[in-house]
Amino acid sequence: MSRVLLCWLCWLICLGCLFPASGRSAEPIRIASKNFNESYILAEIIAQRLEAAGLPVERRFGLGGTLICFDALVAGEIDLYVEYTGTLSQAILGSPGVTGIDALNALIAEQDIALLGPLGFNNTYAIATPSAVARSLGLETIGDLAAHDDLEVVVSHEFLEREDGWQGLSRTYGLDMPVTGIEHGLAYQAIAEGSIDITDAYSTDGELERYDLVVLEDDQGYFPEYLAAPLARTGLPAGVYEALASLESRIDDDRMQTMNAEVVFARRSFASVANEFLVAEGLAEVRSEQGELLASLGRNTLQHLKLTVTALVGAVIFGVGLSLAVFRMPPVARGVTYFCGLLQTVPSIALLALLIPVLGIGMAPAVLALFLYSLLPILRNTLTALTTIDPTLVRVSVAMGLKPGEQLRHLYLPLSLPSMFAGIRTAAVISIGTATLAAFIGAGGLGDPIVTGLALNDTNLILQGAVPAAVLAIVTELVFEALERWLIPRSLKE
Amino acid sequence: MSDCVRFTEVWKSYLPDQPVLKGVSLALPAGATTAIVGESGSGKTTLLQLVNAVEAPDSGTVQVFDEPIPEDRVRFRRQIGYSVQGAGLFPHMTNRENVTLLARLEGWKPDLIDARFVELLEEMELPEDVADRYPRELSGGQQQRVGLCRALMLRPRLLLLDEPFSAVDPITRVGIYDRFREVQAMEGVSTLLVTHDMREAVKLAQMLVIIAEGRIVQADRVPEVLANPRTAYVAQLLKGQLE
Numbered sequence: 137m138s139r140v141l142l143c144w145l146c147w148l149i150c151l152g153c154l155f156p157a158s159g160r161s162a163e164p165i166r167i168a169s170k171n172f173n174e175s176y177i178l179a180e181i182i183a184q185r186l187e188a189a190g191l192p193v194e195r196r197f198g199l200g201g202t203l204i205c206f207d208a209l210v211a212g213e214i215d216l217y218v219e220y221t222g223t224l225s226q227a228i229l230g231s232p233g234v235t236g237i238d239a240l241n242a243l244i245a246e247q248d249i250a251l252l253g254p255l256g257f258n259n260t261y262a263i264a265t266p267s268a269v270a271r272s273l274g275l276e277t278i279g280d281l282a283a284h285d286d287l288e289v290v291v292s293h294e295f296l297e298r299e300d301g302w303q304g305l306s307r308t309y310g311l312d313m314p315v316t317g318i319e320h321g322l323a324y325q326a327i328a329e330g331s332i333d334i335t336d337a338y339s340t341d342g343e344l345e346r347y348d349l350v351v352l353e354d355d356q357g358y359f360p361e362y363l364a365a366p367l368a369r370t371g372l373p374a375g376v377y378e379a380l381a382s383l384e385s386r387i388d389d390d391r392m393q394t395m396n397a398e399v400v401f402a403r404r405s406f407a408s409v410a411n412e413f414l415v416a417e418g419l420a421e422v423r424s425e426q427g428e429l430l431a432s433l434g435r436n437t438l439q440h441l442k443l444t445v446t447a448l449v450g451a452v453i454f455g456v457g458l459s460l461a462v463f464r465m466p467p468v469a470r471g472v473t474y475f476c477g478l479l480q481t482v483p484s485i486a487l488l489a490l491l492i493p494v495l496g497i498g499m500a501p502a503v504l505a506l507f508l509y510s511l512l513p514i515l516r517n518t519l520t521a522l523t524t525i526d527p528t529l530v531r532v533s534v535a536m537g538l539k540p541g542e543q544l545r546h547l548y549l550p551l552s553l554p555s556m557f558a559g560i561r562t563a564a565v566i567s568i569g570t571a572t573l574a575a576f577i578g579a580g581g582l583g584d585p586i587v588t589g590l591a592l593n594d595t596n597l598i599l600q601g602a603v604p605a606a607v608l609a610i611v612t613e614l615v616f617e618a619l620e621r622w623l624i625p626r627s628l629k630e
Numbered sequence: 631m632s633d634c635v636r637f638t639e640v641w642k643s644y645l646p647d648q649p650v651l652k653g654v655s656l657a658l659p660a661g662a663t664t665a666i667v668g669e670s671g672s673g674k675t676t677l678l679q680l681v682n683a684v685e686a687p688d689s690g691t692v693q694v695f696d697e698p699i700p701e702d703r704v705r706f707r708r709q710i711g712y713s714v715q716g717a718g719l720f721p722h723m724t725n726r727e728n729v730t731l732l733a734r735l736e737g738w739k740p741d742l743i744d745a746r747f748v749e750l751l752e753e754m755e756l757p758e759d760v761a762d763r764y765p766r767e768l769s770g771g772q773q774q775r776v777g778l779c780r781a782l783m784l785r786p787r788l789l790l791l792d793e794p795f796s797a798v799d800p801i802t803r804v805g806i807y808d809r810f811r812e813v814q815a816m817e818g819v820s821t822l823l824v825t826h827d828m829r830e831a832v833k834l835a836q837m838l839v840i841i842a843e844g845r846i847v848q849a850d851r852v853p854e855v856l857a858n859p860r861t862a863y864v865a866q867l868l869k870g871q872l873e
Contacts, residue, residue: 532718535682535790536780537707542735550722626764628722 164192168217171198171591178218180410188420189379196578216368222360253384254365257392262339262351277355285313290332292320342397440581444567447506455514463522476512502579510563517559521552561616568609634660634820640690652844663821665831668841674824711781715793717773719765726761729779750779771802789821
């Protein structure tokens with residue numbers, strides 16, 4: 137039994153190491169990104185710029201969509217992310233008429249957040265054509281298209297249908313050629329093969345450069361502006377704003393296109409693309425890719441352990457405690473087990489999503505979800521063990537004069553230990569697997585590269601999370617096996 | 631001779647209107663071994679459980695050494711040794727830990743515990759090497775002896791045995807009977823033995839109590855019962871099992 141106590145002590149020490157006391161010099165700046173390439177690259181540029189300025193940062197990349205990022209920022213769960221002026225005015229604030237940075241800032245000032253100086257490029261809708269076609273027909277602006285109604289125009293379905301898409305555009309510029317819809321992903325391929333002449337695009341798509349396309353100038357200003365700019369909480373350390381100011385107007389459309397293409401086509405990491413940019417601008421030192429990989433692996437693994445160990449310790453304390461409290465009352469015990477079983481049937485990603493409105497994003501909802509999942513195996517194994525102890529032994533323990541506490545300590549707990557331990561072991565392995573999903577709600581961990589890799593269809597990146605997660609699960613399995621051998625007396629092993 | 635246990639008009643039922651004990655009155659002499667003999671369901675085990683207050687009577691009184699059963703049940707039960715069929719040893723503890731558990735909980739000094747433990751092993755003729763083995767590594771007969779050691783550890787005045795030898799094979803049993811009689815005399819402990827085996831009862835006890843369907847059929851010294859069975863049932867019981 138003293139071994140069990142020793143084991144707990146070690147566990148708590150581990151926990152202590154994972155969560156160093158809050159005596160650290162400064163709170164890290166929490167930087168988020170949405171889950172598409174450009175957002176990751178910009179977030180990484182900002183992160184590295186702040187690090188170069190000596191500010192600690194925490195990367196919360198790949199948060200679902202626009203609204204999750206914005207809500208997290210307002211709730212103070214993150215400190216900044218890169219937003220687009222058009223998205224802010226239309227999708228978030230619902231005021232499409234408001235465009236300027238100052239006007240937008242006036243609308244959000246009450247929420248203690250502010251849009252900082254734009255990074256330089258405008259990622260808006262664009263009309264693109266192969267540069268060869270543009271040269272031969274002398275196309276420079278969208279207006280020039282009016283004279284060429286024999287061009288093959290194929291645009292994405294969404295762009296075709298939207299009022300602020302092709303319909304408005306053709307009215308504004310007096311275009312009356314026939315137009316058909318296509319899947320956006322296929323449009324680039326079709327235009328590269330020469331089967332279409334004109335399509336819609338985002339002005340910073342890496343494909344523009346890759347397929348040698350040019351963007352026709354929107355000389356009548358039809359498309360709204362989508363200037364990228366850091367959206368940050370007010371009241372951060374002054375150094376943060378200074379570092380961000382150094383990035384103002386540094387990235388033009390071509391630069392962004394190139395960086396997007398580097399990631400999509402050259403399969404380079406966000407960190408190395410971001411670093412290359414910063415070094416070229418004289419804003420940061422060169423970093424080694426390998427060191428970066430190791431650092432992120434270590435960071436993710438540590439975070440992963442934090443999530444699972446916290447959840448597991450909670451589940452063990454609560455699960456074993458609850459089992460001890462109810463095992464002498466069979467109907468209650470059945471009810472409790474049933475309820476925990478019910479929790480288990482909620483798909484993990486749904487459970488995580490359900491917890492967002494209650495606990496926001498980040499560690500808290502992730503730990504709670506993992507805690508709930510860990511509960512069933514621990515609770516069920518412990519309860520089953522406690523309620524199936526040989527009744528003769530129970531009768532003997534009462535008859536020989538053991539107090540209830542002594543019965544627990546000398547009979548129930550040691551005899552339940554093997555089963556309880558098996559439950560904890562199952563819960564630990566399940567947690568490590570499930571914790572990879574926590575990245576979807578910004579809790580980080582080894583799910584981070586997996587989620588990013590999924591978003592980018594990048595197998596390498598997925599493996600950077602999946603392989604360590606699998607290794608961690610196996611190591612956990614082995615550690616528990618060794619612990620079991622050490623903790624459980626040979627008399628109880630079959 | 632004073633009584634070690636006295637039942638007065640004891641009624642007990644677990645289910646409504648199905649009494650297991652029907653007005654049992656009985657006085658058992660101190661310093662001797664009393665065997666309570668009956669078939670399954672006769673109420674003999676319930677009788678035993680009333681003595682160490684694991685069960686309480688619906689009506690009537692139970693007195694142990696001329697005192698009513700005290701409020702402090704834990705204290706009280708520790709003064710009464712208890713052993714059951716199959717020994718009921720805790721499988722996760724070594725035999726030594728099983729035997730000495732109560733003494734350790736009582737805060738006995740370690741050398742006192744060791745001395746008493748060695749003494750009991752000798753009395754029960756158990757080899758020393760059983761001490762640090764686990765119960766399931768012993769034979770059934772050895773386990774039963776370890777169980778008796780545990781029951782006797784705190785030098786109880788009263789020992790309750792519930793079918794203690796029925797899981798032991800017949801040949802081993804004979805050896806244990808001899809051992810037990812000597813130990814019982816040496817320790818001077820009043821013993822209450824519940825069994826369905828008349829042969830065992832006659833071998834071990836000085837006093838016989840025959841119970842059937844919740845009533846005492848006959849209670850007397852062994853030679854008296856053997857010589858004068860009070861009812862046809864008793865006679866049949868003696869005839870069937872002693873021939």
